[in-house]
Amino acid sequence: MKKLLFFASATLLLQCHSPETKTDNTIYVKDPHSYSQPEKAVVKHLALDLKVDFEKQELSGKAVYDIQNNNSNEIIFDTRNLNIQKITLGEDEKEASFSLSKNDSIFGQALTINIEKNTSRVNIYYSTTKGAEALQWLTPQQTAGKTQPFLFTQGQAILSRTWFPCQDSPGIRFTYSAKLRVPKNLLAVMSAENPVAKNDSGVYNFSMPQPVPAYLIALSVGDIEFKKIGERTGVYAEPVMLEKSVYEFADMEDMLISAEKLYGKYQWGQYDVIVLPPSFPFGGMENPRLTFATPTIIAGDRSLTSLVAHELAHSWSGNFVTNATWDDIWMNEGFTVYFERRIVEAIYGKEYVEMQWQLGLQDLEATLEEFQESGEESSLKLHLQGRNPDDGLSDIPYEKGAHFVLLLEQKAGREKLDKFLNDYFNAHAFKTITTEEFLKYLDAEFIKKYSLDVNVDEWVYKNGLPANCPRVVSAKFKTVEQALYSWSKGTKPELLPTKDWTCHEWLHFIRNLPGNISASEMEILDNAFHFTNSGNSEVAAAWYVQAINSNYKNAYPEIETFLMNVGRRKFVVPLYKQFVKTEEGKRLALEIYAKARPNYHSVAAITLDELLGYKLP
Ligand code: BES
Ligand code: ZN
Numbered sequence: 293m294k295k296l297l298f299f300a301s302a303t304l305l306l307q308c309h310s311p312e313t314k315t316d317n318t319i320y321v322k323d324p325h326s327y328s329q330p331e332k333a334v335v336k337h338l339a340l341d342l343k344v345d346f347e348k349q350e351l352s353g354k355a356v357y358d359i360q361n362n363n364s365n366e367i368i369f370d371t372r373n374l375n376i377q378k379i380t381l382g383e384d385e386k387e388a389s390f391s392l393s394k395n396d397s398i399f400g401q402a403l404t405i406n407i408e409k410n411t412s413r414v415n416i417y418y419s420t421t422k423g424a425e426a427l428q429w430l431t432p433q434q435t436a437g438k439t440q441p442f443l444f445t446q447g448q449a450i451l452s453r454t455w456f457p458c459q460d461s462p463g464i465r466f467t468y469s470a471k472l473r474v475p476k477n478l479l480a481v482m483s484a485e486n487p488v489a490k491n492d493s494g495v496y497n498f499s500m501p502q503p504v505p506a507y508l509i510a511l512s513v514g515d516i517e518f519k520k521i522g523e524r525t526g527v528y529a530e531p532v533m534l535e536k537s538v539y540e541f542a543d544m545e546d547m548l549i550s551a552e553k554l555y556g557k558y559q560w561g562q563y564d565v566i567v568l569p570p571s572f573p574f575g576g577m578e579n580p581r582l583t584f585a586t587p588t589i590i591a592g593d594r595s596l597t598s599l600v601a602h603e604l605a606h607s608w609s610g611n612f613v614t615n616a617t618w619d620d621i622w623m624n625e626g627f628t629v630y631f632e633r634r635i636v637e638a639i640y641g642k643e644y645v646e647m648q649w650q651l652g653l654q655d656l657e658a659t660l661e662e663f664q665e666s667g668e669e670s671s672l673k674l675h676l677q678g679r680n681p682d683d684g685l686s687d688i689p690y691e692k693g694a695h696f697v698l699l700l701e702q703k704a705g706r707e708k709l710d711k712f713l714n715d716y717f718n719a720h721a722f723k724t725i726t727t728e729e730f731l732k733y734l735d736a737e738f739i740k741k742y743s744l745d746v747n748v749d750e751w752v753y754k755n756g757l758p759a760n761c762p763r764v765v766s767a768k769f770k771t772v773e774q775a776l777y778s779w780s781k782g783t784k785p786e787l788l789p790t791k792d793w794t795c796h797e798w799l800h801f802i803r804n805l806p807g808n809i810s811a812s813e814m815e816i817l818d819n820a821f822h823f824t825n826s827g828n829s830e831v832a833a834a835w836y837v838q839a840i841n842s843n844y845k846n847a848y849p850e851i852e853t854f855l856m857n858v859g860r861r862k863f864v865v866p867l868y869k870q871f872v873k874t875e876e877g878k879r880l881a882l883e884i885y886a887k888a889r890p891n892y893h894s895v896a897a898i899t900l901d902e903l904l905g906y907k908l909p
Pocket of ligand 1: 448449573575576577578598599602603606625682690862
């Protein structure tokens, strides 16, 4: 410990005395999705000073970057659809020349700024444009409260460059601070130290003292209030959602404590969740200190809170140790799904989590089948060069990744795996990791150490599912399968043993209905179980897929309402996909989509435009 402290203070001294000779020996991995060249000059701290203008739907102001300059005469940023007004160097703001490369529709433009060999600060004056895909500006009508507008950002994977110039690679970390001016009746919150109430000035200050990659910088502005849950946890939401959210997330503090017991100290101080309006395109996003979440997990019975466990787990796998490029995303998501399920197991028990493992494997197998047909790669390590990194987002990094970690658990036992993961996180604290670096570490610290025999290369580099994939079989699901069987043999739905079913059993039931189920059979089930009006979004969404498949028209008005309100990609994409399987369905889907599209975030709209062959009128 003493030794460590000595080193820490020695580097600090060095940094204080000779900033101009600071050189960066970090070896940066080439990131195919970023123009930046960090080995020349790299951002170490960002200070944003922005005005949030709802009328113009624009952020504008100044971004100040403290850089580590390795004797370079240029620094390169990623930008996309930004309006760069002026760039100056140093505290005395000497005007600098810069150039923007030709625009690429996915990656945007490289912003190359000419600097001096001793430049340590760059100031960029800019504003966002209508092409800022990270931003979603919502009208009051699109919020829960219906009275105030709302703004939120989504940075992952490469959208941060659409709202501030950045070296937009997960391998480049920097600290940040921000000063934001927002309309007086609104509150701003970020992935940083946050205010807990509105003030009269409408000016809010933020700081994030731990270095984070650009994709984890996030902002929300709206009629937002805060309520504490535990010592280190709390919820932000619109006033009409706040009490419900506090009830739903009552286990958050326990989750945090369980997570720390598993894999070591939580490094970010506070852990809060913000419940966003329903157009948020994801279930959750692990913005440090402040998870962004869809309101579709507010089920009223705490049944969908494993999503919070997932985003919380990213505080280790993802935010504390980060995938070096988006080709390594399984290092973020696979470990996080495994970790999520360990938290869920600790809090809700083994029987509960077994259902999630089995549902997860079902998803994975369905995806693998689809990918085999389409020829899409299904290895853990991806090859997304030249493509939108969003294309790599599938059950492969999540479920195949998690099952690989589960295999490691089975090979060596939990105790050894847990020790390994603890050490792994600590050894790579606030660093990034490539798949290859990880495999080296795994080999030395786990496989060789415990003389294990694991087909790592097959799991990581080959398509498909290795034969030794662990298969968790849920005892609870046996009952569901029996119920499905007796129903198929004529037992009335009311007589099935469904009394204590959680949403997981219901999901298993709905997903395993016969593919050729008729609309009238659907109606009988609906009358008994009221799926069409389920308050549980997972159950409703799974049911709606079956409803479209069986042409069960009674559900269509609710499906339309759902598609009009909810923008969560995981729900809406399968519904539209099911619709387009028939000509009539496709017509209906396009009709609904034309009305619903303005409610969707760009991330969902882009996917759906392609799926539906939709062109803006
Ligand atoms: N980090 C992801 C969301 C993400 C991934 C956004 C890649 C953009 C690009 C987040 O942690 C996540 O995985 N969310 C899931 C929920 C989870 C319980 C599987 C989601 O949104 O469905
Ligand atoms: Zn995740």
